[in-house]
Amino acid sequence: MIGVVSYLVFFATVAAILAIAVLGLNLHWGNTGLFNGGVAAFFGAGAYGTLLLGGTPQDGHLGGFGLAYPAALLGGMAAAAVMAWLVGVLTLRLRHDYLAIATFGVAVAFETLMRNAEWLAGGAKGVRGFERPLRDALGDGFLYNLLFLVAVLVVLVAVYLFLERLIGSPFGRLLRAIREDETAARSLGKTPAQVRLTAFVTGAVIMGLAGGLYGTFYAFVSPQDILPTLTFQIWAMLIVGGAGNNRGAILGAFLIWGAWTASGWALSRFAPVEAQLYTGSVQFVLIGLVIVGMLLWRPEGLLPERLVVSQSGSSSRTQEGV
């Protein structure tokens, strides 16, 4: 029993962390129409940043600055912000497909750099020597994991509320307008390039936060954690859940992570031994099918974007008889 609960806690923690990254992507794609093909890079910047800044000194690679945990996490988010700002300044003025290619390239380059530059962050062996916050007080057992899940859920809710406020504000309206028709937005005095950059960096910071939490949870990060597969999974979560809808983004994260985990389990259990080598590839194909199926069957996702309407406006107007 405790085994099942403990597994569910583990599952929910990872799903909730990924949900935060999906919320970041929703700000990019769902609200602003920015095609980020390199989610893993910003996620990775957060994870690596947090662990390098907050870890204990290690022989042979950079980092181990031993910063207090909140400072380390903020540092990881800042790393994602800087990366996004650089990519953004170089590409956001260009067409959307350039941004997709550029972000994809950045993610591949980042992963390659981390894999090969051992002096920087441990290379393929990854970053170790990170002590999870409050471990001394709480130990390493079930209690710690449970409280960590609670903390992640609190962050998830906070990010959700932040984004709901944001997209419900005139800033959010501006993002949608730029997504819908940039030329029309410009003709109404808006400055898309600047607004897109703001949205791009903000979304990347949220992805960096997710990465930081992910690194914290495992107290470890390696190039295996920031493969293009991750970007693909996070996209699938957003498309299935519903681009433009933050609740959809969270729902999609839990559904797809559940499907991913379940398919991995089923393949390892029922597939012939010689096929098990390819489990990852089979899962990859399955997720691809889910995305394609979703785009055909219900392109707006399970929870479609909601229209912002006049709220109290329409009824009071008819009363006034204007």
Add this chain to the structure above:
Amino acid sequence: MPEPVLSTRGLSRRFGALNAVEDVSIDIGAGTMTGLIGPNGAGKSTVFNLLTGALKPSTGTVLLNGRDVTGLAPDRLFALGLARTFQIPRPFARMSVLENVMLAPPHQTGERLGGRFLAWGRVRAEEARLRARALEVLDFMTLGPLADHPAGKISGGQRKLLELARVLMGDPAVILLDEPAAGVHPALTETLIGKIETLNRQGKTFVIIEHDMDVVMGHCAPLIALAEGRVIFHGTPAEARANTALLDAYLGVPVDV
């Protein structure tokens, strides 16, 4: 001739070998309702694109209130009081009609990332004011009942009205309308023209591209006619009727005169 608010000098634009606009020098008088006419492909919309910064001229200058604004971006020109609508409407399709209109006013506090969080009360007050004004403008344009519809789902004529409603929220001094009545229900055309004349009497300057000759002859003055990128006529509607060059330009060209 009233003081010009918007002028061009030697304005030209080439697309490859095509001279879409050639050596156009015009003055738009303050407070006028100037009609810009000419057969299909004459270069009318291209002139609008050059005036509003959507396209850069090959040569020539654009002056707004006597200031050289050639090459300024559309958002800068909107801020300077020059607004335009599009021949093919460009609604923000997956936004409500109301949101389309509330977007337009410049300098909204909440448009900045931190605005919603740092100046919460102010943004709320601004939004309430904007919403009230947006509903007023929508009612004025007869779009009130559609406020909560997705802008992508309204008819072509209604989109034309929405374009004008959006622009009005920014309170520009000069408004360029590219075929505002095209696709608008005939019964509504008179209302629409009436609205434009009301705004014109309140001091706004209009330049209107229109193929409907009843609208042009009845409501616009002066008229400027383009053909093959060049100005072929500039005068009153009465003079236009008697102008043979103008008739020639239209001859053999299918227009709904």
